[in-house]
Amino acid sequence: MAEKTRYSDAELEEFRAIIMEKLELAQRDYEQLKNSLMGIDGNDTDDTSPTYKVLEEGANTLSKEETTRLAQRQLKFIQGLQAALVRIENKTYGICRETGKLIPPERLRAVPHATLSIEAKNSGKK
Numbered sequence: 001m002a003e004k005t006r007y008s009d010a011e012l013e014e015f016r017a018i019i020m021e022k023l024e025l026a027q028r029d030y031e032q033l034k035n036s037l038m039g040i041d042g043n044d045t046d047d048t049s050p051t052y053k054v055l056e057e058g059a060n061t062l063s064k065e066e067t068t069r070l071a072q073r074q075l076k077f078i079q080g081l082q083a084a085l086v087r088i089e090n091k092t093y094g095i096c097r098e099t100g101k102l103i104p105p106e107r108l109r110a111v112p113h114a115t116l117s118i119e120a121k122n123s124g125k126k
Contacts, residue, residue, distance in 0.1 A: 004102055007094045011105070016088050019112045023081045026074055033071040037064060080113035096120050 007015070087093035094103050098120035107114055116124070 006091055012088050019081050019084050026078045030074040033067055036067050084113045
């Protein structure tokens with residue numbers, strides 16, 4: 001039997017459902033991070049004592065930097081998931097961009113935005 005060159009429409013629908021679920025959660029997390037950065041979440045020190053505010057300023061700066069990094073990472077993840085949906089539409093989802101072979105379904109279930117097989121990913125790290 002010939003080696004499969006693409007996933008079936010039914011398999012693509014399974015992956016689409018996984019991606020949509022992860023995308024919804026990722027977008028919710030991203031909105032929370034954005035709200036935190038904008039001070040909309042209500043977790044500020046405006047109503048606390050001046051001494052506490054001085055102690056918190058350094059922690060707040062560090063926290064904002066970390067929150068910004070998390071938000072950027074989350075946005076990149078969202079973009080990866082959206083690109084995966086485009087590949088599903090084009091019926092090119094799950095094809096390794098290095099080898100041209102199918103990425104194992106176990107990997108795609110764990111990392112649905114993957115564009116490289118484990119072999120290709122590991123060979124690129126040398």
